[in-house]
Amino acid sequence: MTKKYTLDELLIIAVAREIKDYDNVILGVGLPTTSGALAKALHAPQANLMMEAGMIDFEPLIPPNHIADVMACKGYACATDLFTAFTMTYRGFVDICFLGVGQIDKFGNLNTTAIGDYYKPDLRLPGSGGAADFISYSQRTVLTMRGGEFVEDLDYVTSPGYLGGGDERDSSGLFPQGSGPTKLITQKGIFEFDHKTKEMFLAEIHPRITVEDARKDIPWELNISDKLTETKPPSDAEINFIRNFAPAAAMGRSLAAEVGFANLLKELEERGKT
Amino acid sequence: MTKPIEKVMSAPEAIERFVKDGDHLIIGNYTVGTCMELVFEIIRQGKQGFTLYSQSGILDVELLVAAGAVEKLVTTYVMRSGGRSGGSAVERALKEGSLQIEDYTNYNYNARLMAGMHGFSFMQVFEGIMATDLFKKRSFMGEDKYRVIKCPYTGKDVVTVPAATPDVCIVHVQRADKFGNAQYWGAIGSVPAAALASKRIILTCEEIVDTGIIRSSPHHTIIPAFRADAVIEVPWGAHPTEVVGHYNQDKLMWGLFIMAAARQESLQEWMDEWVFNCRDRQAYIDHYVERFGSGWLQKLVAKPFYSAPANYGSAFLSTWDEHGKDRGTGLTMEEIENLLEERGLLHD
Structure with missing residues (x-):
């Protein structure tokens, strides 16, 4: 019997398992940075962690605040600029990158820009940042989703997945052959994309989640793999690593924010400064 | 007009002289160590009508937009307070129709600066x-x-x-000399490109240092003096964002800002307290210490982790060797002059 885990931990661990030894990895902010640290500590010691702000081969000692946080590590191997971080991606040197999802359609196209009308949005999301560049030219792209939504039609296409499905991405001539999103990891399961149609299907389901739970979020008839398996539960070593490295990440965003804020208030109170 | 050699001045003077209403204004910093005091001073002076460029907007963009200073925004990323249920000044301005936005990817935006920096009319981007x-x-x-x-x-x-060639870049760095040689290290991002693509450069630094320090570490210089227009020493100039080697991000102030930014009214109150009621960065820091105690800031001060010095040494730094002979010809000055005379090469 292994330790109990949170769904945030399961997600972080599932993401970490996608990183192979010797991969050149572009990490995004948030959950992937913890996954990167976990992979490097436990199963991919030669992975090269990089960020688009120009940090190459860094090893975070604490969870970075953002994608330019060199203060989370004690030095790193190469300080290049953002332009070069992207041109090396274009040239094919990046094996894997991770992107968060705002809206996603069945072919893995993403919207992280706006909900509603782009010009007068109901909700203005952050935007592309480096997402569209990375998913276009990284060899593999793993998508992560917490709080995003599945939709039939995106309000805005920020980052190209398999476009209209089938061989549309490969035949467009705009992207390296065989590139595109490889997996989508949510708190319910792991989705992959059909080899031929490029439509996403449920490949693995997390323990104690039902197929019905997974279908609930999805407005189209979700395909389920014939060989649907249960996600391998986290090992104690994986859970221990996350809790030591990033206890707030283990809690998930809202609980961590709640506790963090209470802690700030407490400190202010102790100083008699509220 | 020739620039003065020494460019040290105050933030109010620099903004007054080099930032004009309607300018294409670029924030040089990317995600980290942003030029907060310059942003504050622009707001205090009520400058407006900008086309603002920002590689990745954080509270710098939010404040300029909330102050009504921005008409057009060119960016790749904007911050949002409090997730889906929260909001941002950028979102509010878009909804109201007071702001137009042009979205690029990180690479595309940076490519415009690279073209501008190098004098090209365009840059190739990924298809x-x-x-x-x-x-x-x-x-x-x-x-x-x-x-x-x-x-x-x-x-x-x-x-x-x-190409993008903004009228003026505002940027914060770790150190500079009084001539404007600016040194920055850490996450490079697009900081040098943003500065060098621009027509004018206003820079704040944590410390103004002796030129000898700059000259012994030229690999850290991102802006050469001849490109700079104003140099202002502003300790804590990027607070509440972090500056590598100086101080960490201030989560308390970040938290207060994030909570305030979700609504225009609360953001206005935040600006009244921290921007308008503080005449300069010293007043801002004094107010901060008064409200929260000095202990908070002290906890943020970075412990040193020095880069190994790069050895810029050489075997000799004089043409003349220890015997007074030129290293190339093996002759003394007297011998050289005699030779020139002898060969009829000297003229009255």
Whole structure:
């Protein structure tokens, strides 16, 4: 019997398992940075962690605040600029990158820009940042989703997945052959994309989640793999690593924010400064 | 007009002299260590009508937009307070129609600066962008947001972005000399490109240092003196964001800002307290210490982790060796002058 885990931990661990030894990895902010640290500590010691702000081969000692946080590590191997971080991606040197999802359609196209009308949005999301560049030219792209939504039609296409499905991405001539999103990891399961149609299907389901739970979020008839398996539960070593490295990440965003804020208030109170 | 050699001045003077209403204004910093005091001073002086460039907007963009200073925004990323249920000044301004936005990817935006920095009229970007709405949906830049040309070598379609050469860059760095040689290290991002693409550069630094320090570490210099217009020493000039080697991000102040930014009214109160009621950075820091105690700031001060010095040494730094002979010809000055005379090479 292994330790109990949170769904945030399961997600972080599932993401970490996608990183192979010797991969050149572009990490995004948030959950992937913890996954990167976990992979490097436990199963991919030669992975090269990089960020688009120009940090190459860094090893975070604490969870970075953002994608330019060199203060989370004690030095790193190469300080290049953002332009070069992207041109090396274009040239094919990046094996894997991770992107968060705002809206996603069945072919893995993403919207992280706006909900509603782009010009007068109901909700203005952050935007592309480096997402569209990375998913276009990284060899593999793993998508992560917490709080995003599945939709039939995106309000805005920020980052190209398999476009209209089938061989549309490969035949467009705009992207390296065989590139595109490889997996989508949510708190319910792991989705992959059909080899031929490029439509996403449920490949693995997390323990104690039902197929019905997974279908609930999805407005189209979700395909389920014939060989649907249960996600391998986290090992104690994986859970221990996350809790030591990033206890707030283990809690998930809202609980961590709640506790963090209470802690700030407490400190202010102790100083008699509220 | 020739620039003065020494460029040290105050933030109010620099903004007054070098930032004009309606300018194309660029925030040089990227995600980290942003030029907060310069942003505050622009707001205090009520400058407006900007086309603002920001590689990745954090509270710098939020404040300038909330102050009504920005008409157009060119960016790749904007912050949002409090997730889906929260909000941002950028979102509010878009909804109201007081702000137009042009979205690029990180690479595309940076490519515009690289073209501007190097004097090219455009830069090639990655063709995959054609499959996205960044390419298809255009705002104030219209046709000129992206243009497609034929590569003369491969015959393939090449997507381009136009050069950006903003009127003025505001940027914060770790150190500079009084001449404007500015040194920055850490996450490089697009900081040098943003500064060097611009026509004028206003820089704040944590410390003004002796030129000897700059000259012993030229690999850290991102802006050479001849490109700088104003140098201002502003300790804690990027607070509440962090500056590598000086101080960490202030989560308390970040938290207060994030909570305030979700609504215009609370953001206005935040600005009244921290921008308008503090005449300069010293007053801001004094007010901070008064409200929260000095202990908070002390906890943020970075413990040193020095880079190994790069050895710029050489075997000799004089043409003349220890015997007074020129290293190339093996002759003394007297012997050289005699030789010149002898060969009839000297003229009255």
